[in-house]
Amino acid sequence: MIYIIPIGIQDHDDEWKKRTILLWRWGNISSLFQRVDTVFCYVQDLEQAKRWYQDVFGFSIRFENDDICSLNISETPLTLIQSPPGEPFQPARRAFFNFYVSDTEMARNHLLKHNVIVSEIFDDKDVKWMWFQDLDGNRIEICCFS
Missing domain, CATH: 3.10.180.10 (2,3-Dihydroxybiphenyl 1,2-Dioxygenase, domain 1)
Incomplete structure (x- = not known):
């Protein structure tokens, strides 16, 4: 799961796209990759x-x-x-x-x-x-x- 979080700005700020970070929620990544298939x-x-x-x-x-x-x-x-x-x-x-x-x-x-x-x-x-x-x-x- 990826969360996009604006840093120090309001949702209505036009600059929010420039000031976002991506955080990986690593706990959910392991459920994405479930097994070795072959x-x-x-x-x-x-x-x-x-x-x-x-x-x-x-x-x-x-x-x-x-x-x-x-x-x-x-x-x-x-x-x-x-x-x-x-x-x-x-x-x-x-x-x-x-x-x-x-x-x-x-x-x-x-x-x-x-x-x-x-x-x-x-x-x-x-x-x-x-x-x-x-x-x-x-x-x-x-x-x-x-």
């Missing part, structure tokens, strides 16, 4: 990536067209986007999101069973985490905390 991940071959995410993670398709495939994870889907043809593909070298799991050992073993490149499990006291690479080399992280 997470985007660029891929080289949309069909291959879609099958890979379905096979490895069991994600179902929420929506798809020729250039994107949105996968159900939970409230926030993962949306795979076909990299533009003719442009060099650059995998994400740093994780731009992570998956939450309740058991990092089980998750790591599952990924290894699917021949996924996966790191060791790092234990940072309150959080255990690891990273893996998807079919295109995009780095994605996995975390677990109590």
